[in-house]
Amino acid sequence: MDMKVAKKKxxxxxxxxxxxxxxGWEPSYQSKDALFPYVxxxxxxxxxxxKWEDPFRLTMDAYWKYQAEKERKFYAIIDAHAQNNGHxxxxxxxxxxxxxxxxxxxxxxxxxxxxxxxxxxxxxPGVGTQVACxxxxxxxxxxxxxxxxxxxxxxxxxxxxxxxxxxRDRIWYTSVxxxxxxxxMSAGPFEFMIAIGFSFEYVLTNxxxxxxxxxxxxxxxxATVTFGFSAQSDEARHMTxxxxxxxxxxxxxxxxxxxxxxxxxxxxxxGFRVLGLVSTMMDYMLPKRVMSWREAWxxxxxxxxxxxxxxxxxxxxxxxxxxxxxxKAIDHMSHQFMLGLYQWSxxxxxxxxxxxxxxxxxxxxxxxxxxDKYYRPRWEHIKKLKAAGxxxxxxxxxxxxxxxxxxxxxxxxxxxxxxxxxxxxxKGEKYQFCSDGCKDxxxxxxxxxIQAWLPMPALFREFGGDVPAWMDWVSLxxxxxxxxxxxxxxxxxxxxxxxxxxxxx
Amino acid sequence: xxxxxIALQTNEETRPIIEAIEIDNPKAVVNRQPAMVKIDAPDxxxxxxxxxxxxLGRAYDxxxxxxxxxxxxxxxxxxxxxxxxxxxx
Amino acid sequence: xxIDLRTVSIEPQRNAFDHLVRxxxxxxxxxxxxxxxxxxxxxxxxxxxxxxxEQQLYDASITKVAMKDWYALKDPRQFYYSTYTLTRxxxxxTTEANFSFVETRGLADMMSPELREAALRLLVPLRHAAWGSxxxxxxxxxxxxxxxxxxxxxxxxxxxxxxxxxxxxLGLLLGDVEALEAGKKAWMENAAWQPLRRYVEDxxxxxxxxxxxxxxxxALDGLLYPLxxxxxxxxxxxVKGASAVAMLTQFMAEWFDxxxxxxxxVLKVAAAESDQNREVIQGWISLWSDRAAAALVPVAEIVxxxxxxxxxxxxxxALKARVQKTGITI
Numbered sequence: 001m002d003m004k005v006a007k008k009k010x011x012x013x014x015x016x017x018x019x020x021x022x023x024g025w026e027p028s029y030q031s032k033d034a035l036f037p038y039v040x041x042x043x044x045x046x047x048x049x050x051k052w053e054d055p056f057r058l059t060m061d062a063y064w065k066y067q068a069e070k071e072r073k074f075y076a077i078i079d080a081h082a083q084n085n086g087h088x089x090x091x092x093x094x095x096x097x098x099x100x101x102x103x104x105x106x107x108x109x110x111x112x113x114x115x116x117x118x119x120x121x122x123x124x125p126g127v128g129t130q131v132a133c134x135x136x137x138x139x140x141x142x143x144x145x146x147x148x149x150x151x152x153x154x155x156x157x158x159x160x161x162x163x164x165x166x167x168r169d170r171i172w173y174t175s176v177x178x179x180x181x182x183x184x185m186s187a188g189p190f191e192f193m194i195a196i197g198f199s200f201e202y203v204l205t206n207x208x209x210x211x212x213x214x215x216x217x218x219x220x221x222x223a224t225v226t227f228g229f230s231a232q233s234d235e236a237r238h239m240t241x242x243x244x245x246x247x248x249x250x251x252x253x254x255x256x257x258x259x260x261x262x263x264x265x266x267x268x269x270x271g272f273r274v275l276g277l278v279s280t281m282m283d284y285m286l287p288k289r290v291m292s293w294r295e296a297w298x299x300x301x302x303x304x305x306x307x308x309x310x311x312x313x314x315x316x317x318x319x320x321x322x323x324x325x326x327x328k329a330i331d332h333m334s335h336q337f338m339l340g341l342y343q344w345s346x347x348x349x350x351x352x353x354x355x356x357x358x359x360x361x362x363x364x365x366x367x368x369x370x371x372d373k374y375y376r377p378r379w380e381h382i383k384k385l386k387a388a389g390x391x392x393x394x395x396x397x398x399x400x401x402x403x404x405x406x407x408x409x410x411x412x413x414x415x416x417x418x419x420x421x422x423x424x425x426x427k428g429e430k431y432q433f434c435s436d437g438c439k440d441x442x443x444x445x446x447x448x449x450i451q452a453w454l455p456m457p458a459l460f461r462e463f464g465g466d467v468p469a470w471m472d473w474v475s476l477x478x479x480x481x482x483x484x485x486x487x488x489x490x491x492x493x494x495x496x497x498x499x500x501x502x503x504x505x
Numbered sequence: 506x507x508x509x510x511i512a513l514q515t516n517e518e519t520r521p522i523i524e525a526i527e528i529d530n531p532k533a534v535v536n537r538q539p540a541m542v543k544i545d546a547p548d549x550x551x552x553x554x555x556x557x558x559x560x561l562g563r564a565y566d567x568x569x570x571x572x573x574x575x576x577x578x579x580x581x582x583x584x585x586x587x588x589x590x591x592x593x594x
Numbered sequence: 595x596x597i598d599l600r601t602v603s604i605e606p607q608r609n610a611f612d613h614l615v616r617x618x619x620x621x622x623x624x625x626x627x628x629x630x631x632x633x634x635x636x637x638x639x640x641x642x643x644x645x646x647x648e649q650q651l652y653d654a655s656i657t658k659v660a661m662k663d664w665y666a667l668k669d670p671r672q673f674y675y676s677t678y679t680l681t682r683x684x685x686x687x688t689t690e691a692n693f694s695f696v697e698t699r700g701l702a703d704m705m706s707p708e709l710r711e712a713a714l715r716l717l718v719p720l721r722h723a724a725w726g727s728x729x730x731x732x733x734x735x736x737x738x739x740x741x742x743x744x745x746x747x748x749x750x751x752x753x754x755x756x757x758x759x760x761x762x763x764l765g766l767l768l769g770d771v772e773a774l775e776a777g778k779k780a781w782m783e784n785a786a787w788q789p790l791r792r793y794v795e796d797x798x799x800x801x802x803x804x805x806x807x808x809x810x811x812x813a814l815d816g817l818l819y820p821l822x823x824x825x826x827x828x829x830x831x832x833v834k835g836a837s838a839v840a841m842l843t844q845f846m847a848e849w850f851d852x853x854x855x856x857x858x859x860v861l862k863v864a865a866a867e868s869d870q871n872r873e874v875i876q877g878w879i880s881l882w883s884d885r886a887a888a889a890l891v892p893v894a895e896i897v898x899x900x901x902x903x904x905x906x907x908x909x910x911x912a913l914k915a916r917v918q919k920t921g922i923t924i
Contacts, residue, residue, distance in 0.1 A: 011584075012583075023762075027798075030796065030798065034799045061760075066569070066572055068684075075676060111635075112635065115634075134748070134755070142679075149625055155610075156607065158607070164611065169637050170638065178640065179641075182640040182641050186640075187644060210541075229575055307578065308578075448641050453638045453639070489607075
């Protein structure tokens, strides 16, 4: 008689372990160092990769199933949006400037993250960590592609989108995000995880996505809302990977603490600078606003970041060095950057504009200590010049910060009337920065940052300052992609088409 | 005290999940916005599979949360029956 | 009274993104094209990797293969994330149904213990070989050049993780946790598995993405999959009464048929580019497939015994014929 032995019922954790951790093995024919050549040089000590905890224990069958369901929903909506001329539901086509920045500067970051996490998914000797990184790698190409697909229909009707691939590599404001991701990718695997997995995907991600996607919802951009919320569900997994990474490093060896802290300080600041683009999108480019950058910072920066760093205090981690300077910049940065974009609008593949009266009143209300004092007067002055037929255009080129590569439009943290400028000399060359944060980052790794390709000096070097030649090279169509929204083709078309759709005149 | 939160898409599928969360977390505050529901709680929030199943009327795998989840905050602990968010503060 | 209707129509201003118009002409682009061409940074990179300053962040020169345009290595399946995931989700539905069928009808117990043991001894250690493939394809995606070439590799890597997990579940279903332990022990210690394990570990130190593509996706898997899933599972185990095993491994058989088209297409274009490419690739194929064949003989012996040599020889001949169709002679 056959005796059926009852099978052990594996708990979720054990089953997941059997289906992931257990797949790896200790090599005999090649040394571990030969298989994983990049994990020692950063000085991070790991004694036991097995201590890695996997939250969201997703096996591939579940991954395919749930992701497919998200994809079906996503493309059904995108298709409907395109078929129904969904772009006509926008509150106003000024909104599209936000999407143009997104496609040119942020989507390439998704692709860079895809490559970076692929590499991390191979270079770490722990199977649990590798699987989590690989899932993030495949998620990130999902994000890059769904963003391009969501915005593809806008490209058919509006300017500024058509050359996003050229803009990515060649235009000036995109190098802010690109140098950020290049910096992370050129760092070692552990720093990459702190830079992107933790600082960007945990500390800062909600500041980028939630208000922006809500902004899309408020402004009739169904395509982006759909992308945003569909992608964000992947982000929850990414966030937990980032948090687990930092906890793991800190728990493995106390010697890791100062290294990790230094990375947190660096990447918080670099990430904060990239978010300068987002602050402007939120405060100026959403015709119907959700909340101000200041309000978003309170919820997702202060409250959430505060909770996070209180939690990490048990390891000896303190909040990032630049936190106070960041807080002091919140009520200023969006205005400073929009003023910059406006004055240099000849060289942007997106429109900017003088905020109309009701926008300025909203900005006054949301920034009671700064807008009317420092920034409304400048806008009013610009408005006067435009009305007089001499619109304010700055054909001089911005001095870019050697580190973050933003134009130096920022002011001293404690004095908003003083331009903030820092310098250092390295090997006989003078380098310029927008802030203490950026200068510190440079001085820690000067050999890295002197390599940076700065777009403005390149314009002089390659084109001798010939602006039309430069426009050709970045595929910017003068008179349609750039300049003031007021009088643009986008404005004309949107109004005509909307009129066509809503009236019989 | 630190706030943990979870944000879900606003649709028919998330309705029973949100109800379940409210039942199991009396201190939670539900914030309804266009397209998104954000649920805040002090220090700790637990999602129970059983409670969701009672609201939903069918068997439920907590991993199905993946489809409608937008974002969250807090340390995540997951097993077959619960998903918990906590901050140690 | 005449009423003049304004005849403004909503005319698209352009058909596609500039870089796609340059490549494919002025017409609407497909989603595959939008998601795959020219979305990788190409120039004006900012910093050299600190982990290897001899490379660029995106570097076509770390392989011996040279392409004027790496975007020529198109995946004939045209998989981008969405089509890939939807395809696999349908397949995983079938796999779930198969596992459920085998389990609820007790088909594992209906197999003779010898057959069940043979299946376990052959298939469970292969979950580790699949992990090796996952690692290698993840590498190729990370360090290869051009989205068109690298994108399918992350899909291939995740597929291999899926296969490793299906094999693990097969082990649990046919044999319980002990089967997994035994499989790992065999992978680590049994003489039959050491040449294959050595092959996998040696492949994992190859840092030329195209050589690794050849060593893993053609030379090893090109022999292993038809040998194990056709010759042994279908033509031997099923025939003897273990068709439950074929059900549990249906995914692997179908997957191999689908993915070989991609592998062949990439080799064909790369080899046709230049004599140098063809020679380099040919050399790699010869070198690695000889080793792979030798490593697979003791593995095949686990089930086929003295018929293993012949079975492997058949696969080598089939591989030669397959490679010939890509324009390469080995």
